[in-house]
Amino acid sequence: MTLHPIRMIGFDADDTLWQNEQFYRLTEGQFQALLTDYAEGEHISERLLEAERRNLGHYGFGIKGFTLSMIETALDVTEGKVPGKVIGEILSIGRNLLSHPVETMPHVHEVLEALAGQYYLVLITKGDLFDQERKLAQSGLGDFFDSVEIVSDKTATTYRRIFGKGDGPEHAMMVGNSLKSDIVPAIATGAWGVFVPHALTWALEHVEKPTEAPRFKEIAHLGEFLPLLDSLG
Structure with missing residues (x-):
């Protein structure tokens, strides 16, 4: 296992790993x-x-x-x-x-392949259970993840529970396209939040960027994720 201070990395699914x-x-x-x-x-x-x-x-x-x-x-x-x-x-x-067919986002496979076995990877997604399971199966990404969490909502409580299965939020990171669901509540627990904007985001997922938070990061696409992670080590 890596000695990197970040040991658990959560990934959102819809519009982070695949189009939705x-x-x-x-x-x-x-x-x-x-x-x-x-x-x-x-x-x-x-x-x-x-x-x-x-x-x-x-x-x-x-x-x-x-x-x-x-x-x-x-x-x-x-x-x-x-x-x-x-x-x-x-x-x-x-x-x-x-x-609809599952269309993975650019750089997803290369990033997950590089991280698998080095970090505890968890897929954290919300939505219809059957639909999320279908998309994960069709994506071919399931084997990269150590666990999968399909939740009713993403709140600070949700992330505390999930990150608590590892070494705690201070050693965890959440990566996603929704500030409201993926980034702000994860940062509230003490974890890192990496915002990966998507061209289309549901209106109910819009909130202000937590730019003053020390653990808030933003990248243009997942191809920039590995260098960012290395810089935090």
Whole structure:
């Protein structure tokens, strides 16, 4: 085992290891088209985001909650007049989210291959259990990880529990594209947080960068991760 002060590294999955948000944006466009006779696309998206925000506490993150929020929004913008055929089509485009191929991000394989066996690697992701398991299996990345944590939400409590299985947060690092879910709560535990921005990020994941935090780092892509890690040793 490495003597590096960082011994456990957590990686987010969606939009850090593989593409995800682009498929939700595609589905949202299809959803807008289904309701084009009732409202403008921008208005539909605004109402959908409101529904998603309301429903997080009920349905959690992932495809099921997104699909139910689309149905709720359809009922909302049509004042309950949405045809049953449209509801069926909404269910269909929601299910189609489960069939998109897994497209890994650049540099993922080389980075994980270099880290495996040198650090305790844990995949920390939230969303629908079956969907996350499917994507991990199809990605071919599973063997790089020492453990996998599919959680309902990512909070400081979540990270304390996971990092506590190792040498504690002070010897841990979280890598991800979401400031709100991956970086800020991990740093709150005393861990390092490495922000890897993605071109598309869900509106509900936006918060300010914790630039004053000594353990906050930002890289443009995962190809910059190994040199960053070496610099912290």
